[in-house]
Amino acid sequence: MKRDKYGIVVKPNSNKAEKIAEKVIDLLKNQGINPLIEYETKQSYKSFSSYEEFKMENNPPEKIIVIGGDGTLLRAVIRIKNNNSIFMSIRAGKRGFLLDVEEYEIENRVLDFIENRYALVEYPRLLPIFNQEEGSCAMNDIVIFTADGSLVKLIVNYENNKIYSIDGDGVVISTTIGSTAYSLSAGGPIIDPRLNAIVIAPLNPVQLHIRPVVLPYNGLITIESKEDSGSYYINIDGQEKIHGKSKSLLQVKPCKYVAKIARFNWWDNYYERLFNRLLTYW
The missing domain is CATH 2.60.200.30 (Probable inorganic polyphosphate/atp-NAD kinase; domain 2)
Incomplete structure (x- = not known):
């Protein structure tokens, strides 16, 4: 059976996002997966220079893990021109309301993503x-x-x-x-x-x-x-x-193309998270 390809997109110039990405890459490798690194991410971080790259606009991987803030996710999604990729989002920004995976739960969620244990939410555009x-x-x-x-x-x-x-x-x-x-x-x-x-x-x-x-x-x-x-x-x-x-x-x-995002307990305490993250800025 053909296995999904995995891509990594990381917020630029962020030590926190880089460290999380390194952890995610190790988790994927432990499962026998060699991830692809998005072109601009690879240009931003020397630590990812040895990995094969991909571009969002040109045949992106079936599964993409985004690490950063809301802007990082929106930058990735806007460049997708089809319905073929599913995003997982890990929060490493100041607010990151659109990103639902916290740093402490990365190991479990990456495994869930690999094993398709998530709710697929399709956002209209x-x-x-x-x-x-x-x-x-x-x-x-x-x-x-x-x-x-x-x-x-x-x-x-x-x-x-x-x-x-x-x-x-x-x-x-x-x-x-x-x-x-x-x-x-x-x-x-x-x-x-x-x-x-x-x-x-x-x-x-x-x-x-x-x-x-x-x-x-x-x-x-x-x-x-x-x-x-x-x-x-x-x-x-x-x-x-x-x-x-x-x-x-x-x-x-x-838009005829939706944004497909894997969600994990997305609706649990949704409004509590909304007001804590989004409306309490500092």
Whole structure:
């Protein structure tokens, strides 16, 4: 029987993440598995220079272990262009809410991952199409924000029905798993990620009556920038930026590729972990 290939992605410039990665590699080797090291990780750490490398964009391994914080996981997921890889996530960052494996339980969880003893959670993603050109799919959010401090003037529609016009710093379009990120800071609600929805949260609108809106996931969102709008950026999961200007069109629709993440007791004390890790920053 063909055995799965395993890849390792590590947060750069982190002694803690590097030490955890070394432990994970030893555990895999003890099971007869020689892991592949992601290209950028290999460039960041001399200790991994002897291992075979892989690139996320080009035929990545079937199973990938991510070690770091939320940004490390989002950076890995955004570069996946298919549904073939399953991620396991080990926390080594400051908050790391999206990563559910703690350092003390690594040995058991790595073995569980190898033996397929986990719940596979498939997270919907959002596909941005800017002026008819597709971008990378977002697991967390797609954000329009002012490029130079001038007012961004937008018209937001859902399924050809106008929701509202916004004059402000921009808008956040988030998934339910992303509702605890930038959307929350913009006044959006916390939505249980077991629900399938999209949150639209305006950023500092001049129109004080405008509030966040929760919409069904499977519809088409269109956001038009008005002729007198200031310039702006479109930020995809905090990883990719697209420059936008007036009289442009952003469409957001469901991505055909989900993010597959192996979860271990993910829902145990979920909200306690949420408030401890995410809302108590320091």
